[in-house]
Amino acid sequence: MKSILFRFLLLYFALQVIPLDIHYYADVFSLPGSHLGYRGLFVLAHYTPRFFGSTPSFADWLVVAALALIGSFVWQRRQPQPDWDRWRYWVTAIVRYRLAIGLLAYGFIKLYPLQAPFPSLSNLNTPYGDFTRWKLFGMSLGIVPSYESFLGGVEIVAALLLLYRKTASIGALVIVFFTGNVFMSNLAYEGGEYVYSAYLVSLALFVLSYDAYRLFSLLVLRQPTAPNTWRLALSRPYLRWGAKAAVILVFVILYGVSAQRGYRHDPYQVPGGKGIVTGFYNVSLFRIGRDTLPYSAMDSIRWTNVVFERWPTISIAANRAAHIDASNTEAITAVSNLDKTYESQGTNGRSYYDYSFDTASHVLRLTNKDPRLGYDTLTLRYDRPDSTRIVLSGLSPSHDSLYVVLDRVDKKYLLEEAAHSGRNNHQLKL
Incomplete structure (x- = not known):
């Protein structure tokens, strides 16, 4: 029975880390040639059986367990007395490298605060109750980018420890507590990565089991404990160093440089480019057809306010029933601004539009970023009588004439004031 259990565990974790399902390969081969860099490498690293x-779901784990159980009985019949040390060494090495790659994938998008960006102006002008729990968690992390970078640094250091056999247990122990906290946060805030975080914790526990008894004997029983000195003799030792060098080159150097470049020039959560203006605008006049609609917080047609982000996104507040985009899994495959929906995910009360503008003809072309609405478009002419007022005119989605006057409100945001003050204090200390 003990032999079957040992075989089962080795096969189970080997099947957990070696990509076998077609969904993974479909994701990899669907990446366009220009979709390399940290985006493509993240897709490669973000694997769990599906x-x-x-x-991903825990039901996938049951399938892996069933395959491992069948395989363990077949293995028992074909090889009654395998070389356990060799088998355990190889499976543990594969799991170590798989775990390290998964941690590096998340570590660098935290080190360069890409995963949780600073809240947008639209988010800062959305009532607290209009956010999902997971969006609140993401924004809470985004307002402290230095802490987010620290978390990424912890993951990167733990991953590097996993790449070396003598320090692998230390790295695994760090990850059990670190990623275990991520798992609990996903459960508490209704995040979508609870299966993947549990997957990483299970891999860390397997790696830690290699030295678990020795650590227990040393730290709990306080007995003299000899380290594990067994080492696999390889006929071609350069293969071991070649594999290690390849992982460091691709997932540390290449991925790290690409993530840093993405942070500066191509963040995956927010659109790229520069908007025509930036700020919060009250709608002082709203005329549709021949009717001028007075301000009403309950009106589903009249706009209440409009936010122009630093990038080419406009969000419009109105009392409209809207389906909340509850996407809460990490996906960084979006390339176009229209596909970058983090700013609208997990929130209600505002409609988000990607836009382009023609400064010569003073035309705005708005495209609704909600795919359920078929990416409907709106073309408006804009005029700026002065620096604080924007006048929009054109046709509404129902093809009625539309005339809107927007007046800029010079709002102060405590988060931005605190961040600016922190930067100034840091410069003074330097």
Whole structure:
């Protein structure tokens, strides 16, 4: 029975880390040639078995367990007395490298605060109750980019420890507590990565089990404990160093440089480019057809206010029933601004539009970023009588004439004031 259990565990974790399902390869081969860099490498690293759709679930683990159980009985019949040390060494090495790659993938998008960006102006002008729990968690992390970078640094250091056999248990112990906290946060805030974080914790526990008894004997029983000195003799030792060098080159150097470049020039959560203006605007006049609609917080047609982000996104507040985009899994495959929906995910009360503008003809072309609405478009002419007022005119989605006057409100945001003050104090200390 003990032999079957040992075989089962080795096969189970080997099947957990070696990509077997077609969904993974479909994701990899669907990446366009220009979609390399940290985006493509993240897709490569973000693997967990999926047999029941595109979203991982614990049911996938049951399939892996069933395959491992069948395989363990077949293995028992074909090889009654395997070389346990050799088998355990190889499986543990594969799991170590898989775990390290997964940690590096998340570590660098935290080190360069890409995963949780600073809240947008639209988010700062959205009532607290209009956010989902997971969006609140993401914004809470985004307002302290230095802490987010620290978390990424912890993951990167733990991953590097996993790449070396003598320090692997230390790295695994760090990850059990660090990623275990991520798992609990996903459960508490209704995040979508609870299966993946549990997956990483299970890999860390397997790696830690290699030295678990020795650590228990040394730290708990306080007995003299000899380290594990067994080492696999390889006929071609340069293969071990070649594999290590390849992982460091691709997932540390290349991925790290690409993530840093993405942070500066191509963040995956927010659109790229520069908007025509930036700020919060009250709607002082709203005329549709021949009717001028007075301000009303309950009106589903009249706009209440409009936010122009630093990038080419406009968000419009109105009392309209809207479906909340509850996407809460990490996906960084979006390339176009229209596909970057983090600013609208997990929130209600505002409609988000990607836009382009023609400064010569003073035309704005708005495209609704909600795919359920078919990416409907709106073309408006804009005029700026002065620096604080914007006048929009054109046709509404129902093809009625539309005339809107926007007046800029010079709002102060405590988060931005605190961040600016922190930067100034840091410069003074330097």
